[in-house]
Amino acid sequence: QPAPAEAVSAPALGAGSGLHPLTDAAANAQLHEYESSVKHAFDNLVPVLQRIAAERCEPDFVDRAQQIARAELGFDLPDEILDTAWITGLDMRRLFAACVFKTYHRMSDAFFTADPLGGRGGEAFEQFLLECGFHLMDVTPCADGRLAHAISYVLRLPYGRVRRKSYAGSLFDIENTVEKWVETELMRFREGLPNTADAPTRYLKVVMYHGSSVDPAHQGCAAHGSDDAAAARAGLERLKAFRQAIENSFCCGASVDLLLVGLDTDTDAIRVHVPDADGYCDLEHWLDAAKVYEITRGMTPAQARTRIAELVRAHAPGKAAGDALPDGMVRLIGGLIERNLSQIDYVRQYHGGGYADIGHAERFIGAGIGFEEIQLRNLTYFAYLSTVEEGAADLDVGIKIFTGLNVNRGLPVPIIVRYDYHGGVPGARERAVEHCERIAAALKARYPQLCADGMLHCLRAVRDCDAAAPIEIVGSSLDPAASGGH
């Protein structure tokens, strides 16, 4: 059975099922199985811990608790928390944090060992991308948890072949992206990967901003005050600045291609601001995948694909812009929209056409560099950062969100501090571990009261991203040794 990310050229399976003719129903079923099993694992923690709490006066409490945990959660609870319960009472906050961390660890391990979304291959997509005229697709969604599934679900792309780099408000770091461009070009020159430098392909930088169709004034992008137009404008400005940076810093006609995409976080329908041949796009005009869905739902797959290509050209800004638009860009945008049709049906099939959780409902905060395994909506609030000093604003927003989600009902904020490294670089692992420790210490310094109250717990993990290896847990605020100083 084909991995969902590979499905672009597979025959459409949706016909006759009430789905769009281009929808990949098998992929939808597989994606929903994954989403619901992971989210169930997290959402089951509170009811199971409540059952365990109800047993705490029983003489064989520890045995009963472990039996329930094994049966319901599939893992043992940490002995050191249960064993002292008879003296100090059962510390439910520590137990909750430990269970969140354990659940994350199991989910992360499954991801890196079993590749449940089949996104590690993706040769077919890479070929498609090259044929469209692009040697790398680099996507910046907003760091908002409601966009964490942008690659694997919304766009149905293989996560292993697309660069995802999330930033609050989709405001990606230009200097960092220039570095990635340099690295990418050098690989083409030195190693001919993914193609040689003389091939006329380009680096494609995509920004995905977002808004909410159900509650646009409150559930849009927090970084832009829930103002869709402002979010789109800021995204386009950043894109243009990146292109300018490349053109100014390198000679010989160096440039990049740009694409501005919006997401309705309630329905997962995208809108694409189709550019003209010069890369100019219009903030006020876009092609909406939900409309494409309606226009093409009664057609055969082949008819629908032809119509999509026409619609893409028709939405280029200016009079003759559509005709001048390169075939490759039309094909790429058409491909993204086609993939998104499956996701529109996914939300219709499994989430009633619109998510119940239109607002924040993340299960933990992820802070640092990495988190490739997070491909699910509303699972993680991301604070991509190298230091708390630079990432303080994003972290403060995360703590505010989790004050509402967790602290106000007595549960701690679980933070996973993560730092990925390149195992081929000597000492990189040790530096990554130090980096985690520095971030964890800075978190403690920034939120001293939450830490002192046991309302903030922090797991530290690193990963060798060259090795396709699972994460390695390197410490936790729950560790017995560390608990004294906490």
Add this chain to the structure above:
Amino acid sequence: QPAPAEAVSAPALGAGSGLHPLTDAAANAQLHEYESSVKHAFDNLVPVLQRIAAERCEPDFVDRAQQIARAELGFDLPDEILDTAWITGLDMRRLFAACVFKTYHRMSDAFFTADPLGGRGGEAFEQFLLECGFHLMDVTPCADGRLAHAISYVLRLPYGRVRRKSYAGSLFDIENTVEKWVETELMRFREGLPNTADAPTRYLKVVMYHGSSVDPAHQGCAAHGSDDAAAARAGLERLKAFRQAIENSFCCGASVDLLLVGLDTDTDAIRVHVPDADGYCDLEHWLDAAKVYEITRGMTPAQARTRIAELVRAHAPGKAAGDALPDGMVRLIGGLIERNLSQIDYVRQYHGGGYADIGHAERFIGAGIGFEEIQLRNLTYFAYLSTVEEGAADLDVGIKIFTGLNVNRGLPVPIIVRYDYHGGVPGARERAVEHCERIAAALKARYPQLCADGMLHCLRAVRDCDAAAPIEIVGSSLDPAASGGH
């Protein structure tokens, strides 16, 4: 008259003057003129401010103070400090900090407009380097102020053609250096600069550690507990790790050349750990420039050069290693030693053969990224950093040093926060300014008592390093608006 950095192939001028036959006496005179004028400007501040303080009961104090300042320092004192002196008394701490910042600003402007060390050209050196088989020389001295003159004085290299990146204990950042390597290779591939990628030249990474011959146990490298051997070992380990990182991360025979150099900070004589043809060098053996000086002082320049090349080969580790060593590496090391002979004479001519200030005597702390204009010994304590969170250890050492130098005699610590940016990248200047402000705020958070007592003042400056432009002052803790919150 040739710029000092260009002097490598100029005829030796030292003969008959009691100097070494290869010493460039004219360059020495010019370098000393620059060093003494800049240092005089800083060291004159305290005596002049004492004279001004003595006038403070005179009715025309402000006029007298400005007259003295203009005559002795060459600039006006800030009116806002003098004008309130009759009310609150003369705030000598603010006045001192303002004068240090003004003196730094004048010195920095002179450097970027007049190029007093003639280090911006350097085409002859670049040619020499290419002939030796290297397309970039990237030097990491320790961030210790006693090595700040390593490029322009100790090695007599044109600062505009050598990458200098200082780190505490010479422990350079491997990831950052790999990035620089990538950038360098791409320039060779895309633009053929400084040569095309098919030329068999290499990236040369140099580490300069240091020790003190006068007081080895106390005045060596603080980052390595004044243990020369430990400093050398750590430097070599870092060099090897960098090479490993390049070899592991890139295929097609990618590699780099390495060179380990030690500096005696009392005499400025270098020692070179000559490598063998495989790049292996011995921590226990080196070629000492002071010995080369003694061996060759009675020779003609041509004889001396031949003897230096022989000595280099003789100091390669292992039996036949010297013969196998490539001519280019021999020529490079010989060139560095020859240039250092001038500096050995410089210290003999102008500093009695050994500096009076064998320990720390820096005039200010420089924190951030940049400071190309600092090419003088013991002028600046460097804390190269992107955030206080990551650079806290280096900053704490700097504050400790300045507690001894300044605070204990009642004077504040002057810190210059600096962030250089690439002007070709849109928004880079604004981000650099924000970066300065973030660092300044983090400094205030880390040293609240010093700030509250007026014992720490902070100037913020940015610079477009693509434009060969002077620095731009963007703020200061002395600003009237900011003083309330300080």
